[in-house]
Amino acid sequence: MIVWILCLIFSLSHPILIFASFPAKHMCHADQRDALWEFKSEFHPSGLAASEKTQRWRNNTDCCSWDGITCDPKTGNVAGLNLLGSSLNGSLRSNSSLFRLQHLQSLDLSSSNLAGILPDSIGNLKNLRVLKLLECNLFGKLPSSLGNLSYLTHLDLDGNDFTGELPDLMGNLNQLTKLILASSKLSGNFPHVLLNLTELTTINLHFNQLEGTLPSNMSSLSKLEYFNIGSNSFSGSIPSSLFMIPSLIHLNLERNGFSGPLEIGNISSPSKLQTLSLGGNSLNGPIPGFISKLAGLLYLDLSFWNIRRGVVGFSIFLHLKSLTFLDLSHLNTRSMVDLSLFSHLMSLSVLHLSGNNLNISSTLNLPSPIGSLALASCNISEFPKFLQTQTSLFYLDISNNQIKGQVPEWLWSLPGLGYVDFSRNSFSGFDGPADVIQRNEIYMLDISSNTFKNPFPLLPKSIIYFSASDNQFSGEIPKIICELDSLGKLILSNNNFSGSIPRCFENFNTKLTVLHLQNNSLSGEFPEESISVGLVSLDVSHNQLSGELPKSLINCTYLQFLNVEDNMFNDMFPFGLRVLPGLQFLVLRSNKFHGPLYPPEGSMSFPKLRIFDISKNLFSGALPSDYFAGWNEMSSGVYTADNRQQRFIGVSFSNYSKSVVLTNKGSKMELLGISFNIYKTIDVSENRFEGEIPKSISLLKELIVLNMSNNAFVGHIPPSLSSMTNLQSLDLSRNRLSGKIPPKLGKLTFLAWMNFSYNMLEGPIPQGTQIQSQNSSSFVHNLGLCGAPLQKTCSGEEEEETRKEDQEDEENYQVLSGIVAAIAYVPGVFCGLVISHILISYRQDWFKKISKCIA
Template identity: 80%
Template structure:
């Protein structure tokens, strides 16, 4: 009996084991149910439908999204395996076009822990609803074209560890509520438009390891107790407006590795005492500030430094102890350019560094011996404006050199042939020296992989060098090259910038430029002797800047320019173009500078078919042509850039900046304050001007001219304008130069013009103006020549005095003020008791005229 029971137990146990095993196998082999919850799938599907998705990135991200499939298998979606809730949504790089609505279905994904919509087109504000995703740990919205203020609801995301909002247009201050994010480790809001001070609330976020606020508009001083951020490793606030002192507490953070404070307004650096523990600092960037005085010696204690930038430190012409750098054995990058020191930088100081790769000594006095040998493999060397008179021979052994800037020195003779044997050389700037040619055969560097070559402002002569096909940037302006532009330039593969201005080139513009139909963005051929018509096919649709001024070009302006949708700068001044006004240029949305000066353009500049709306135009110069006709009163409607005080350069202009080279130079001649001046470089961002002088315009000056309140220079002289000077000119509160001379204007000079405090120069001569010259301060400071040949004008600064009637009319307001002043003075001198009685009687009675009472009192 006992054995029988034992056998039964064993049999039942085996059956149980078999049954369990079978169940496990069945469960493991059967297809799983959908993990994604229905409400989660619906929310995602609706979110997708909220945007007109387009582009390859969008298609690749969403092509697996099917409404009848498991959303947890969709690209960019990660679900919680236990609950089926969507835990991660990653649509980085997808083309989500349009705003993120406050009631977007996205916010129904209440269990999201990670949201990444970076590099999309979510133009608009970041809605407060973002704070409803209370379980978020990672929020990445970099490069989304978002703008407006950051919502305070971000402070609701108490679990957030990563907040990455770089490359947007956020304005205002960081919300105070950001101090609630106690778990935050990374705060990245660079390249935006944030303003205000460094938020003290950030000091409470003691888990922070990275802060990046570079390229904003933040200002004020940094808190002195920065060391409370004891886990900070990365701190970058470069390119802002911070000022005051650099707190020593920053250098006391033991974990800090990366510290960048460059391009601010810091003016002092507190001396650091004994650093309690060895510093881990590897990157220190203090360049481009207003720091002055001796370079602090404590820098020699930062022995782990690999990158150090002290550029633009003002030593007040003091001495610099360069030996402090000898302790920094790990340096790979050193920038000590523009120190304003009387000390001479001896290159032998750096001869024993073994890892130095990037070295910038520009705008210091540098010396080196002919036997100098550098141990380290220098890759980038900047020696611009260093009072160097001979080519640095030590470069001969620098086989790693890829970037060389020796511009603005006094080096003469020929560029040595051995330079082109350096295998990695790609970017070369020889500009502003006295080079006369290239040593070696004509094609000495034709087989090199050179991408950028700047030989401008030298004494180079023919033959023009045979160029490497790899060149993308070539500037050979301001030399002595002559003859036709070599067609070998057209053999280059991917030319983007060509600057040949200020030489003696002649002949035609090569038609072969059509090869660069999409790549060429800058073409400057100014001030040569080029002739003939501008070939239609030589216009690259990618052009951003075109300058062919001061040549002998003729014919019509190439209409293929209307295909250059990115064109910003067009200068054809001082040629022989014979054409009507290019109305078709209005299709170019970004045109900022239009200069047609001194040609043979003719006809009206107003089209009955529609206005020439130039919303971005900053300089409009059509002077010294044969334009005619009248301008309607509303002619200047829509010229919004001249109506606005905000200058927002297009990001495309960054292409012109390069990596430290002089690059191309835009220039135009501007008639300002009766003189001709040349605009160069950053001055283009300052001036907003209109010059229509020297034409045959008739009719009245458009009243809409008063809309252009940001205009600096207005020249409408030498035409046949009639009628009165529009009083709306008084709205141009930034106007500095006004020339209305040599027209047929009549009536009086509006007295309101005397209130334009910046108007330093004006000319009303040779018109038919009449009446007294207004007595405003700015007008009265003008020379009498500004009012000559107006027979009816009178008053200072002219010698002709005005009749009493005219003076009474123009000075009516002043006389009324004088009467009131006389009354007040009279009251003061009346015996106190009697006058008090009269005044009291006046105040007690409102039925009588008080002026009569006072006069009666005095009589």
């Protein structure tokens, strides 16, 4: 009985003992709960993601149970805050309640719109181990207070717009293992302070603006596994010490300016390298044989290596049995690349050999796993038959070769094919029935620059990108295009299409981003129904379109490029385009646009505009003095457009037909590719403008081409033009300008071409290397001009009088330039209108009235 009683007591007490052995669960502290609640109120969340996290927080409850909150079970302190994807909107203030959470060890606010600088207060969270602020729209310099986070092991600030250099105090983060600062705008040399952080396993500085050389002692980072500094501006040789890091697995140095031969010493221990990306540099000399010893390589990119027309021993790649990715494009070698060499690499899924002389055997059989094959510019004259067995092929680029005839029908039977580029060959058609392409889910197809003729191919509904420019298609644009629900880019330029533009492109809603129909014979009015609100680039130039521009263009809030040159549009200036926040290229050249160039109300501000060409139209009237105030992109040397939005210009699929023909230095010049990012031009020539040249033109410090010729401008040439130090071409000919040529124009070092002919100018032609190098035709038909390069000489009195008047005018106009600049950035619309009226009055008292107005 006693034994049974003892057993009963033990059985009852056992759960109590077990329960007592667990520590009590603490609720979060009231002050930390209040700090979190205040932090939530500092932002205005948006989107479904927000409602799924912070929107479920409830005040006066245990914050340790809130979504995204982690607490220390022993103390109840808030140790983790994870609001990844919560769509917070608003700046992270320096006095934010977030910084009262002194026990935070992990903070993740990624994919929020913090839209501001990262405050120094971040350094107050001294217990942080993990800090993740990916893609938060942060900008400005990195705060030096990051160096106070001495416990930090993981720092990820990827995808922001940070500028400047890494703070030296970050060298204090001696426990840091992962540093990710990719896709930003960091500058300066490689941060040497990183060499002190010997615990680092990951350094990712990809896609920044870093430059200079790498330090020679990179091997001090003895635990480094992942090193990515691709897409920067580093130069010099690649230090061999990088390859001496025994732990290194991933090495990406692509798209920099590294040069010279790659010299690697003896590698004593087996390398762990799985990724070696050196492509897109200026490396030269032989490909080092040590690569054959990197038996674990999965990814190898040696593209654009300059072998200097030498011979490549391709056998070094045969030992790399694990390779899945190999890019040997553009090696500049005289060696013939035998494609059969790569048939031994059984794991290969990506093979890029573009820009080499290729030998393709009729019996070639590559391993079937290949999914991406690039053989552009390889002097191929026949369609590669070995492709018939490539059942895994998704990406095929055989552009810029010499292939003739028809595209074989069997190609479209490859089940995985999604991306095909046949551009710049001599294909004439498609073998098989009319619906041969529709049998497969093709997403991207480029058949541009061939000799394709009707019938127009029937495209699959899956198509996203289709380019058929520079062919011989004719007749109306097929209405079947309207059924392509996923179409995002359509390029049909440089063909013989006629008839009207299909009234269906609005069916694509926001999906159609690029519509290029230039250089055809399209006619009729531009239908409103043809405007997709998602348009980024629209080019219908060099057709026979008439009527008015579609008013629905003002709904295209993503529009950056608009070219309607050389049509028969008969309309007023499209003032509604001012509301488009990203418009950069506006070309209305050679039409019948008419009327004034100033809106009935409001200002004429185009903050992102880079190219403005309205020449050869019927515009008339005077331009107010402050007309160009607010054209910020032409005023600033900083490219303000978001790079992520700009990538459509250099889209990787193909350089689709986007071009602008400008008048530069008296001759026509076509802009293509990167030229769009360089040139900032204004051309208002061959219209009916009158009145004075707006003094605010001098605000456009970054302007390269200015053409105001063939109008009826009167008054003096603004001396403040001499502040436009980037100007290369200036044409003011065939107007009614009077007075002197400002002497400092001759000292503009980049101004290589100028034309002042057919005006009423007088006085000596200024001395200066640039002006004296001009042909005399640039000054003819100005009866009062004298001096070289004209044969008419000047008297001494004329020169002295001109010198004094120019000095006086220049001082006055400098005052005006500053005033106009102030108007551009300070609320002063009314004042600007007053100034425009005052400028008509007598010169001696105008700036007194202006000063009074500004005050």
